[in-house]
Amino acid sequence: MAFVDLRPQAKLKSPAAMVKQLNEFSLNLKFSAGVWFFAPGGGRFHDMYLDRKLSMEEIMEIAAGLKPYGLCGLEAHYPNEVSEKNMDLWVSFMKDTGMKLVMLAPFIFFDKQFEWGALSSPIPRARKAAIQRTIETLQMCKRLDVEIAVTWPGIDGYENPFGYDLASARRRFCEGLAEAMDTVPGVRVAEEPKPYEPRGHILYGTTPEGLLMGMRTESLLKNPTNTKLLDKGHAMVCLNPEVGHVHMGFEDLPSALSLILEYGRLAHTHWNSQPLGNYDQDLNVGVVSPEQTEAALYVLKMHGYQGYFGLDLNPERMPARQALLNCMDAMKAMNDRIDSLDHEAIVWATNHPDKARGYIEAALIRARYPKAKGLSSMMKLER
8 A cells, every 4th residue: 555755744944945836836736525514413412304314335436427627535433434344335335336445433432332532532431443454444544545543642632631541541542542553554644633622621632632642643653664664754643634623723724734734744624614612513615714724734844745635524414425526616717726825926925024024925816806896906026
C-alpha cells in the first residue's frame, strides 16, 4: 500500500519561494465523502426524515454518479460499513468506478462495551476489545489499499473530572494505539480531535493535544517497519482535523491547519461548517464562516497540501447528493478565488504590514464581490 510523503509540508519558505509556490501550485480538490451521512438516521430529538435506510449498494451508486463533479472516493468505519462480509463489494466498487476507499476508521465509540471509554478505558476487557478492533481496521486497510486509518476518541473522555486520573487515561490511549500499530506496521493513523460530544470532554480534543498525542504514540512504537519510517522523518501518527470540531473548540481554522502542516502531520481533512462552540452541526461548507474556509484553503496552498478533502456532513433536510454538490461547488469557487489573487502583493503585504495597512482586506473585498459597483479605487502598494 502507498505511504504518502508528508515531509514537504513542514518546509519553511522565503518570501520569494512562497510567491513561487503560490503562483505555481494549485490545490487539487480531490473530494471524498463518508458513507455514514448518505441516509441520516435521525438523532436524539427527531426521527429520520428519509423514508428508509439506504443499502451500501445504493450509497455506492449515488457516489459513482458524483464522480464527474469531483468525488474521488468514500470513507467508512470498520466493521459496520466495511468488513470481511462485504469486502468483495468494496473491491468491485473500486474496480468498476476507479474510486477509492480513502479512509477507514475503527468503530470504537458506539458499542455498549465502550461506555467508559475505548482505547483509554480503565476496564481491561473493553480496552482489549478496542485495541483488537483497531488492529482489525489496520489489517483491512492493508487488504483494501487504504492510505490512512482515522481514530476518533469520541467516547474516550469524562464529564466529572474530580479524581479522574487523566494522565493515566491519556497514557492508556497512546499505548493501546501503539500496540495496534506495531501489530500491523506501516499503516499511517490520523487522529480526529473533537473537544466534546458525546463526552462532556474528549481526550485529545484540540489541535495541540492531537499533535502531542501523535508524538507520544510514535515514541512508543517498536516494530522495525514503523521505526524505520520514523527514522526517515516520516510521521506515523498524524491528524485529520474537521472544520466543525476545530470551531467547536474556538480555534482559528487556518491557524490550526498551519500548526499541523508545520509539523508535517496533515494526513487528511474533513470539511463542513460550524458556528464557534455549539453542538456538532456538520453544516454544508460555506454556510457559516466562509472566510475561514478561504483562509484555510490558502494555508493549504502555501504548504502544498496534496491530500483529500473529505466531506463530513449531516444533510438532514436535503438529499445527500445535493449537499455534496453544494459543498464541492463552494470549495471549487473558493479555490478559484484564492488562485486569482495577486500572490506577490499578498506576500509582500504580510511581510511589510506597516506599509500595507488594509491592503489584504481591500483585495479580498474585490475578489469576493467582483461585480460590485461604486467601490473606491483599489489602494496601491508602494513597493
